[in-house]
Amino acid sequence: MSSQYKLHRPLAFSIVQSLEEVLLEHRPVDKVLERCFKSNPKFGKRDRGIIAENVYDITRHYISILHAIPGKTDFWSVLGAWLVINGLELPEWREFKATDKKSILSNYREGVKSPAIQYSIPEVLDEHGRQQLGERWYKEMKAMHLPASMVLRVNSLKAATPEVTNYLSDVLIKYKVLDNKHGVEVEQRMNLFASQIFKEGWVEVQDYASQQVGLFVKPAPGDWVIDACAGGGGKALHLAALMQNKGRIVALDTDQYKLENLKKRSKRAGAQIIEARWIENNKVIKRLEGTADKLLLDVPCSGSGVLRRNPDAKYRITPEYIADLKLKQEHILQSYSRMVKIGGEMVYVTCSLFPEENEDQIQLFLKANPTFQLVEEKHLWPSEFGYDGFYMAKLTRVGV
Numbered sequence: 001m002s003s004q005y006k007l008h009r010p011l012a013f014s015i016v017q018s019l020e021e022v023l024l025e026h027r028p029v030d031k032v033l034e035r036c037f038k039s040n041p042k043f044g045k046r047d048r049g050i051i052a053e054n055v056y057d058i059t060r061h062y063i064s065i066l067h068a069i070p071g072k073t074d075f076w077s078v079l080g081a082w083l084v085i086n087g088l089e090l091p092e093w094r095e096f097k098a099t100d101k102k103s104i105l106s107n108y109r110e111g112v113k114s115p116a117i118q119y120s121i122p123e124v125l126d127e128h129g130r131q132q133l134g135e136r137w138y139k140e141m142k143a144m145h146l147p148a149s150m151v152l153r154v155n156s157l158k159a160a161t162p163e164v165t166n167y168l169s170d171v172l173i174k175y176k177v178l179d180n181k182h183g184v185e186v187e188q189r190m191n192l193f194a195s196q197i198f199k200e201g202w203v204e205v206q207d208y209a210s211q212q213v214g215l216f217v218k219p220a221p222g223d224w225v226i227d228a229c230a231g232g233g234g235k236a237l238h239l240a241a242l243m244q245n246k247g248r249i250v251a252l253d254t255d256q257y258k259l260e261n262l263k264k265r266s267k268r269a270g271a272q273i274i275e276a277r278w279i280e281n282n283k284v285i286k287r288l289e290g291t292a293d294k295l296l297l298d299v300p301c302s303g304s305g306v307l308r309r310n311p312d313a314k315y316r317i318t319p320e321y322i323a324d325l326k327l328k329q330e331h332i333l334q335s336y337s338r339m340v341k342i343g344g345e346m347v348y349v350t351c352s353l354f355p356e357e358n359e360d361q362i363q364l365f366l367k368a369n370p371t372f373q374l375v376e377e378k379h380l381w382p383s384e385f386g387y388d389g390f391y392m393a394k395l396t397r398v399g400v
Contacts, residue, residue, distance in 0.1 A: 006089060011050055014040060016075040018055045022312050023075075029059055029312045049189065056147065058082050060311040063120035067111035068104045081108075119145045125317050129304070132354045136381075140353055140389065141307075143382035148309035150186040151178070151387070152203040153211050156241045157270045159202035167197050180215065182241075183208045201268040206234050207309070209351075209380045209388035213298065214238035216378060216392045217347045221246035223293040228252045228336045233262030233274070235298060240271035249274045250288065288339045294347065295340045299329045301350035301357050305382065305389025322356065329357060333365045337372065340397045345375070348393045353381075358391035371399040 014036055021032045033052055037043060043051070058065065058078060066073070069081045076095040083090050084104045090096050112118040116126045119141040129137040154161045161181055168175045174187040185208070186192075197203050213235050219225050221244045227236045230251035239249055251274050253259050259276040266274045277284060302322050303313045333348065340346045348365075350357050359377060366372060372395045380390040 005050060007050070007083070007091060008047075009091070009093070010040075011043075011047055012079060012091070012093075012095075014043075014051050015054045015058075015079055018051065019058055019075045019078065022055065022059055023062060023315065026312070026316055028310070029056060030310075045191070054079070054082070056311060060145065060147075061120050062315075063122065064108065064111055064117050065120075067117050068108035070107065115141070120314075122315055122317075124319070125314055128317070128319055128322070129353075132356060136383075139383045140381060143386075144305075144307040144389070146308060148207070148388075150190075150192070151206065151208045151211075152184045152186060152192075152197075153206040153238060154182045154184060154203055155201055155237070155269050156182060157245055158200065159197070164197055164202055167195075167202075171195075178208055180208075180211060183211050199268075201270055204234060204237055204265075204269065206238065207306075207388045209305075209385060209390045210234065211238065212378075212380060212390065213296070213347070213349055213392060214242055216349075216376075216394065217242075217294055217296055217345075219243050219247070219294050223247045224291055225249045225294045225296070226252065226288060226292040226339050227296045227298070228339065229296075229298045229300070229332065230262060230276070231255075231258050231298070233258075233265055233276075235296060236262065236274050237265060237269050237271050239296070240266075240269070240273050243273065245271065245273050247273055251276045252279050252284065254279045282335075285335060285339065290338070290341045292339045292341060292346075293344050295336065295344065296347050296349065297332055297336055298349045299332050300325055301329070301352040302354060303351055304353045305351040305380075305391075308382070308388065322354070326356060326361070329361050330364065333361065334368070337365070337369065337397075342397055342399065344397055346372070346395045346397065348395070350391050351388060352391060353389050359393070362393045362395070366395075372397055 018032050018036050021027045022029050033055060037048055065078050065081050069077050080090060080096045080099040081104045084101045085108055090099060115138045121141060154164050164184060165175060173190050176185045176187060178185060192198050219239050219242055225239055227249060230236050230253045233251055236249050236251045251262055256278045259278055262276050302317050302325060303310055307314050337346055348362060366374060375394040375396050378392045382389045
């Protein structure tokens, strides 16, 4: 918890309601908070900050909090315990009447001696993670048990890094320029989306690990690039900047609404070479067979490498869920790889830590497709890199 404050009742109600939606109904934290703030327009900036911080932190620490209040599962008890654990003032409300501070602290201190409880890892996920990663598992979970930082990518189509950092200095925001020179880590809270640098398309929010994907693809100006799982288009926008708006990027996705968002983002960023296409059926892929100089496959995955920013995801990851994802990944690799031309490259990307979604999938694909060869693999581990966890593999097509 970042600061001392007095929790007012309307904020507590919103925290409890949001936690129920996240942890019982399994809705993403960011979507739940977005709906909460739209429903309560009178909440000011500080109020929204308190709600968001508590919902994210309690979601991140949920299992260790439950260990501190055995037998209780209601979210008023959870919130009360979290306030006690953090040494914050406990309001004298009926919901907190039965709160036993001494017992909570004793149970919590005992519980966090176990890494699985300390990092609030569900039992099923913990077993799966240890099976996949061995000793590395707790090392990575420790690294991801902290809040995610805000990292900006300077859009070189519209601005240079000094212009962005000068703006941040002018509005008294602390920052750090990262090694790739286009990444800027913001070291304190700011209302980015209301800022000049965002509205004018100078920056995009993109984690530093995600920024490595575009550099790994390494497109050249004039290339024909296909981003086949484009989503909201963050990586396509980066590719357009790396290509200096020269060439063509075909951004594909099965979700049409995501592509509508990409069109808006492209306009703001001045990325004129991006063409969004909805994968309505297999014909869309067939028409593009053998065309791509570079094919980016940022496939659906467990998200086990991005739990810092999506702590709710760890309560949804099960072996059954991963088995379903693996089938989707195999299908995408097998079907979409046809879009690469001979001599072209395919880059397979996940934000998962698990080998079964990463190198194992690539080895399966290579065995079934001898016309592709592995060029390079790269792991970005949160414990070593300091940002999100990613896996990237680059393959080249050498024959029909």
